[in-house]
Amino acid sequence: MAAALAALSFVLALLIAPAARAQAIRVTDIAGREIVLAQPARRIVLGAWVSLDALSLIHPDPVGLLAGWAEAGANAIQPAILRKKFPAIDSVPVIGKGSFETISIEAVIAQKPDLVLLSRFDAFRFGAEVAPGLDQLAAAGIPVAIVDFFLDPLGNTEPSLRLLGKLLGRETQAEAFLAFYRQHLAAIESKLAAAGGSTRPAVFLHAFATRPECCFSAGPGTIDGFIRLAGGHNIGAEKLTAPVGQLSQEFVLTRNPDLYVATAISDGPDAGLFALGPGVTRERAAEGFAKLMQRNDLAAISAVSRSRAFGLWHLFVHTPVHLVAIEALAKWTHPELFAGLDPQATLDEINARFLAAPLEGTFWTGPPARR
Incomplete structure (x- = not known):
């Protein structure tokens, strides 16, 4: 009997091992x-x-x-x-x-x-x-x-x-978010395609805009892809070969971009000047951005004087939630084409359906009101 049990155990082990x-x-x-x-x-x-x-x-x-x-x-x-x-x-x-x-x-x-x-x-x-x-x-x-x-x-x-x-x-959860992600990005791409490709406005992405030196920006990769998918052209990619780097103010002024986008975060030494992100109120973001736009080197950019200037949370570049930033960029780059696009509604849905810790705060801001 013992020998029979041992043999049975051995057979079961052989059957279970491949399954494991x-x-x-x-x-x-x-x-x-x-x-x-x-x-x-x-x-x-x-x-x-x-x-x-x-x-x-x-x-x-x-x-x-x-x-x-x-x-x-x-x-x-x-x-x-x-x-x-x-x-x-x-x-x-x-x-x-x-x-x-x-x-x-x-x-x-x-x-x-x-x-x-x-x-x-x-x-x-x-x-x-x-x-x-x-x-x-x-x-x-x-x-x-x-x-x-x-x-x-x-x-x-x-x-x-x-x-x-x-x-x-958590494969089911990952696939659910990715389906949502693809649907939203495809909607932007299809609308641009239906418009015949449209023109691609020149965009100057001014990273960490509160830094005293101008102008830290994005090269190929990172947010450059966001700008292109949103129907814009990133002027930083014309000069930079790395994902990030410095542009001269002379180049930016000569290039005369159609759209200016400043990035900021909600923490750090410069957050008291202009902040975006978790815990930042709309009023604080708007006030900081208005002051930033008064800086001489930035006021000289025609997009700023024409109220084609916006602020964006910098850390969108490190999270899959960046699809919200792409929607915001599309709305700013092609305001008529994407008049019905609502990045806030997209973020609200991500918060409600997916994120265990919702992103709550102010993650973008618009041009100061003209006096």
Whole structure:
């Protein structure tokens, strides 16, 4: 009898083993690296420049997933967004700031995560080679997945969010948001196509506009894709070869853009001058933007004098919620064509249907009222 039971157990083990292996999660990240998890990730270390908004879109408790994070870059403002609903955000271990090279690999390993998430922007900051610390994590048996919502957001948002859905066991939620995302972007593209392509107004994206020097802007990638999808032409891409860089004021004035867009955030040393983002009131945003437009170097831009100037939350460049920024840009770039477009209604629906921690505040503003 004992021998028969042993044989039966052996047969059952052979039958169960392939099934167990089949349940393993196997994905390929946007850097072409294979990641294998035995089960959905429940303890995650979040690297710099990986916005927690992406997790918040598909998981009801994104903070509860965190075993540690690099509190910097796109993440610097996250506590303000999440603290009200998830006060535990202040207890998440900080394992680095600024960039991947500041992260203590030993501290990451000590947290015993089952997954580390890195931004492609940070992981490949060392050039063609991936950050060397990944070898140490691999040796410790800790999987690392690389995502991208910044360098090529229009190309990588869908695969990155789909990847997260699989790794977290939240595929249904990820696909639901991506269907919403595709529908809204396709509506803009189809309307532009129906209009015969229309003209492409020249757009000057003035990043972190409160800085005293002019003019930090966007090159190829990042928000350049947003401007193009919205039917505009980014003048920064004419001069810059990197995703971000400096334009001369002379170039901007000579180029005479049709539309001026200033970006700002809600925290940091310059937020007292002009702020947009979580917790910022409409009045504060409008007042700061009006003062910014009085600056001599900016007032000389004809788009400003013609009330074709707007403000946009800078951190849209790090979150899949950037589709709201694209809608705003489309409405500003082609006001008649997109008169019926309502970015606020889109953000309200995202808050209601998807985000575990809603984005509440003022995320764009318009030109000051003429006197």
